């Protein structure tokens with residue numbers, strides 16, 4: 540296989556969407572010898588992949604995502620081998636805090652369930668260990684789950700590293716090139732954009748919160764919803780916490796970067812305008828989250844918020860993504876709807892997409908992510924559970 544990519548928009552593979560799932564897919568397909576073109580409506584990393592909280596979290600994942608998140612984490616620890624440069628992953632560990640005995644019981648049951656399945660990456664720890672790991676934390680903590688190999692990375696740096704790796708392997712990236720209409724004509728996919736027509740043997744739909752339109756065009760409508768997700772960042776403070784922290788009973792995910800700033804989020808949803816391509820920051824909700832931070836770290840009262848923003852993310856009603864071969868058309872794979880936690884999964888998603896297209900099956904257990912699982916389901920409900928959204 541290797542169509543001459545210099546001729547009139549042709550390639551083996553066309554990818555729609557230059558977020559991390561699209562770039563990771565492009566990289567894996569190029570590594571396997573395909574000529575790849577990637578169409579990005581704006582610029583790579585403009586949306587969720589470039590503006591997220593950078594959490595590399597296996598802890599407290601939906602059970603269906605556990606195998607993928609563990610496989611992805613192994614890739615994060617060796618990402619320089621994959622992308623050829625160090626994208627700045629920090630293996631800080633992540634702590635999921637219990638503030639009450641009832642929350643601790645939930646965490647205990649979770650760890651027991653994982654252990655019964657053979658997973659040992661989440662460890663239940665008592666308040667003494669939590670205090671050792673984060674001495675500045677309020678003493679009112681009942682315990683936590685500790686995932687020592689989790690961590691975080693700088694999102695835009697990761698996007699850039701994937702992009703460079705793609706380009707080194709000859710992937711042609713067309714920015715400012717929104718795909719409009721997709722159609723299977725004979726043995727090829729044809730994709731129309733305002734400036735040019737492209738065609739390829741294989742097509743990948745990684746258009747993030749906008750991917751539903753392409754699923755619809757191939758008669759696979761999905762209840763994908765574009766939702767805003769907010770983050771805020773403080774001014775610099777002296778180092779006081781190394782691991783990424785998440786709460787259990789309320790919306791919070793929290794990390795301090797090396798430059799001293801503290802990034803606060805954790806599934807803080809807000810309205811989104813997918814046509815304009817932005818989320819609407821909700822100050823009241825951010826204030827509640829800021830209060831959670833000062834409950835946990837009283838010494839931070841008085842710290843200033845420097846910046847707040849909202850990105851647009853695609854949510855599925857069950858908060859797990861679609862990673863699936865099309866059921867209606869050959870040579871088409873969808874990967875979207877990551878519901879606030881797709882950054883961590885991105886290295887493994889590219890591998891799965893390449894396997895589905897080139898081998899016809901994946902080595903990962905992806906049945907829960909089938910595109911047709913909603914065939915008889917009602918329309919998307921607005922996400923409201925802070926816990927399952929926490930990035």
Ligand SMILES: Cc1cc2nc3c(=O)[nH]c(=O)nc-3n(C[C@H](O)[C@H](O)[C@H](O)COP(=O)(O)OP(=O)(O)OC[C@H]3O[C@@H](n4cnc5c(N)ncnc54)[C@H](O)[C@@H]3O)c2cc1C
Nearest residue numbers: 556558560580588591592594718747850877881882883930
């Ligand atoms: C504020 C925030 C915080 C988050 N925190 C975390 C976290 O800590 N950890 C974690 O694991 N996950 C986190 N996430 C989720 C994570 O960022 C996303 O799940 C992931 O980046 C999704 O990647 P993607 O490639 O599917 O989507 P995107 O990054 O949105 O990429 C899709 C791309 O498709 C392009 N596109 C759309 N329509 C077209 C078209 N017609 N033609 C061509 N291109 C098109 C868009 O411009 C976009 O660039 C967070 C998300 C947000 C918004």
